[in-house]
Amino acid sequence: MKLAGYIFKLFLPLLLGALVLFCLAFEIVDLFMNMWKYLSNNVPVPVILKILYLYLPKTITFSLPLAILFATCYMLCILSSQNELVAMFASGISYIKAMLPLIIFSLLLSVGYFFFEDKIVVPFYKQYQELKNSSLNIEFDQNNSNVVIRSHDGQIIYKADVYEDENKQLNNVLLIVRNDDKKLNCIVKANNGLWNEEQRRWILSGTVTYRLDENGDLRYSMLNSEIEMMFDEPPETFRNNLVDVETVTVKEGKEYIEYLRRTGLPSSEALSVYYKKYSFPLVIFIVTLLAIGLSGRSRRNVIIISMILSVGASVLFYVLQMVTMLLAKFGFVTPVAGAWFPVIVFFIISLILLRYSKT
Template structure:
């Protein structure tokens, strides 16, 4: 018990110091990247301070895995350098057994990371992005053009040249109506359609039908005019970043994309990443245990270099798999979880051949 207490007393000061360092680096990086824009737009210091404040939870979320990796690698390497682990190994305690408390802390931290992102990081980062866009005058229009929306499980397809959100109106719109077997039932055209009383009211609608003389335009059956009830929000230019919403909102957004017949592979991979990324904390601690004891000299520099290298390799691997998932070369679930599984295997291999 005293050994565990001694280890944790050595671990947490290093972890907190590393966390503060990496948070500071990320905040300063974001500040300097936008500094010229703040100056050119005359943004008040108070607003810049609020933007940085809203960004801090996101930087903590990013920094925890790196800080955990560095603190574990540095602490164990320092123990090796001072021969303290030799006494522990001589007493019959293996490296894995000695570091079990750290691994348990990492598992708990993984679950904390998931809820921390969902309930703290997402709302504060959203405020940061919105406030930054506002002060830099980057507000996005909800108007949309060249829209194709599939609704009612593919039975109704809307194709419009333009959607004006201010008046909730579609322009130059075609409506394709299909039966349960997806066979064409009707093709309609309207100069514009306005959202009134929970449905789209078509202006001068016509229906195209085949006849012996070819395709002709006829009056629209009244019952057809009551089926166009897809809400205006569907037609907005409301593409969102799944990273900026919580898991429930991300799931609803993906369902909306699937309902509209739009591509969703990239959004799904980012959604699954919300569940896989917190386990990075466990992976980096596991990895640090395997990397420890590689040198007795320059422990600080070597530990920092190993930590940064390991994190960079993980993020590069994750970036590649996420891009492959985006372009549907691999399933989204595989794209999010493969780096996690790969580095667990690498960590197990390193631990097997670690000094003990």
């Protein structure tokens, strides 16, 4: 326990100091990148300060893996330069046993990182974006074009040239209606469709309906009122409402993926990012293992070499994750593999490094 206390006495001040410096650096970068926009829009100083405050939790998530990496490397270099590691080895304490409290701490910190991201960072970042956009007079158009939506579990397929959100109107509409057995029931063409809030359905105008006759040919027919009542897909579905799963909570991400599946839109990219929300917090655990496994590999310039090796390994982790996420996006690997493969690979590499570390 005394050894663990001594290690944390060295480690925690380094971690907090590095975290503050990295967060400050990210805040300054964000401020200077947007300074000319704030000045051109006459944004008051209190509003700018509030924007920076709302951005702070996001900077913590950016900074924490870097701070952990720096603090771990620097602490181990201090122990090595003062021959304290040699004293531990001589007293029968192995390297892994000495570092075990730090490894457990990093694992617990990874769990905390997940909840911090989901419960604090996401709401703060949403307010940050809203306040920043309103201050800079940035508006997003929710109109949509070339809309194709699947509804009622694929029983009805909507196609519209344009969706106008202000009027809640679909223009140049084509609807394909299928029976429960997925066989074609009818095809409905309409000049436009207007959303009726009271009836909670689309009211079509200028409709032309076609059905298959006994010979399998399309023939003009009347639109069945029972089918007409099924045109109840809410207008929110047709909006230009692409969601970045990485910037929403786990619950909201899951709901968005269910929406994509329900409407027949591609969901592989969103699903891989959703799984990444669970896997990425373990980057803290991974960089800690890498730093412990790679520190002290050189007898000269110990701090510099250890830092370069650890940063290099961490960069490789991020690069591999980017590659696997792209592969998942284009369907070459499953979303689960895209999110978790880098974590598993570098966890195995870290175990190998620890196995052959100094003792």
